[in-house]
Amino acid sequence: MILIYTHKVTPRVRYIFKHVFTRILLIDIDFTSKVEEFVAYNGPKMSYTKLPLGKEFFIRSHDLLFQQGVNDVEIKIEKWKGVSCFFSAGEKSVIPYDIFGASFYLITRYEEYLPHIKDVHERFMATESLAFKHKFLEKPVVDIWAYRLLEELKKKYPDYEYKKRFYNYISTIDVDNAYCYKHKGIVRTIAGFLKDTSQFKIFNMWDRFAVRFNIKKDPFNTFDKILRFKKELDVRTIFFFLIGDYTTFDTNVSASKTKFRLLIKEMVDYARVGLHPSYYSMKDATIIKKEKERLEGITNMPMKRSRQHYLRFSLPETYQKLIDLEIEEDYSMGYASHVGFRASTCTPFYFYDLDFEIQTPLKIFPFALMDTTLNDYMKLTPKQSLGKIRDLKNEVRRVNGTFITLFHNESLSNYLRWKGWGRVYGSMLKIVRS
Structure with missing residues (x-):
């Protein structure tokens, strides 16, 4: 265990230190704000405050983790060993930047609470983000900073036994249109x-x-192919079914259709299934509740995971609604227009509600790329897309993180706008599993 001294143990401090140490580095920590207790402790220890107490492992703190609410924060991006960083900490700090304050800013999506320009679907735009503007969107910098921290800790405490986490992969499939022509x-x-x-x-x-x-x-009926890949390559696979009422943006088969209901039941037998709340659910809890109950009625099991259709969510309102409905996992954290790491991490994390200053029970699983991003937004060929997938996978593997991809059953069809994409999913699975 590493003992952390800070002049005030705030919910923000507890939250981000737990993420960096416990979830990324697998190191147990405890906190104290008592100088005597910290000085008397003989094990590995670290101080996080304005001035070091002695010759301990010291990181100078920025004010962000000791504030409440959302304020304008001055950010100056600099480079630390080739990686973008901010919140300079000065020379006395073992690490020249407050990576904990910076990590909190990125993971909580602090900037999405500030005034910003939205796109036509009322979404926070990737181009508005700090990560895009400073060209680190395609790097999980929070995890990279954590491993840099680990390097310095090993120098200070070489005899401490450090655990190692392992890279893993999750394939997620959004079912916006289970069929192209059938059962419509x-x-x-x-x-x-x-x-x-x-x-x-x-x-x-x-x-x-x-x-x-x-x-x-039906060309979009590619579910047997996806399940075959899942079995042959032992891939953790989650299907998110859109079962909302028909609208301009929600055009799936009606949930009243027997064949569609049977398809969902079949997927439950072979893979995990989640809710895909419809387009207008972003600000309306009654819609999410109705669709959740509808899917639970089909699967005969509680629905604990979801991903917003069109990735439409607003912080913190949408996540607060999911929590109220006892959703435990959300997979919406990513951009439609750009690949990369929206929260700058490839480690699942708990949503921190800046409105109430608490860590919530909602666990966020950030994805790194989506098939429609590669094809429709970035206009990449299948070959170029596989190159981009390989690059992102390598970034995640370097920090032993969780690589999550978002594909649609349609993109395996090799049909209409997906012409030439029939083999991309299978090729991707071989890349991410290698």
Whole structure:
């Protein structure tokens, strides 16, 4: 155990030190604000305050962890051994930056509470983030800082037994459209035929006809392929099902359709399943509650994990609603337009509510990339996408973190805008597992 001295043990201090030491470095810690107790302790110890007490391992603290609420914070980005850092700590500090204050700023998404420009879907934009502006979005800097801290601790306390965590991978699949043509209902099918006709999409018309009359398999029905990969490569896989009512942005098969319900039940037998709250649920707890109960009625099990459709969430309101509904895990932390680490970490963490200054029970699983980001936003070819995936995986592996990807069942179809992408998911799994 490492004893941490600080002049005031605030909820913020306790939260971020636990994340860095306990979750990333697997080091047990305890806190004290009593100088006598700290001086008398004979084991590894560290002080986090304005001035060192003696010759102990000392990091000079920034004021952020001793404040309450959200304030304008002056940030000056500099380089520390080639890695971006901020909150300079001076020469007496073993580490020249307050990595704990900086980590808290990034992980809590402090900047998303400040005034900012939103995109057309009312989302915080990647281009507004500190990480994008200073070119460290594709690096899990919080984990990198933690391992730099570990290097210095080993110099000071070489005899202490340090545990090692291991890299792991989670594949998440969003099911926005379980089927392309099947089980859509007469009205939607006729509307689709008319639209294809007006746009002279002859091949789409034939495919729609062939699928409806069981001549061909629905192209988006790639679930057997995903499950085969899961079994053969032993991949932890989670499916998030969109089962909201039909809207312009929510176009999945109706949850009342027997085939769709059976599909969900089948996935429960072979993989983990979560809720995909619909587009307008971001600010409306009644919608999330209705959809959660709907999915629980199909699966006959409590629904404890979710990811917002279109990645639409607003801090802290959306997460507060999820907590009220007893959701335990959220997988929405990432950007639609850019790959990388929105919270600058590849380690799952508990949501800290800056409104109430408490660590909540909601665990956030940040993802690093999404298939539509690579294809639709970044306009990368499948080959270029695999290169980007490899780069991000390597960043996570260097710090033995958790690499999480977001794909859709549609992208395995090799159909329409996913032409040429049929093998990307399988190739990606081999890369991330190597």
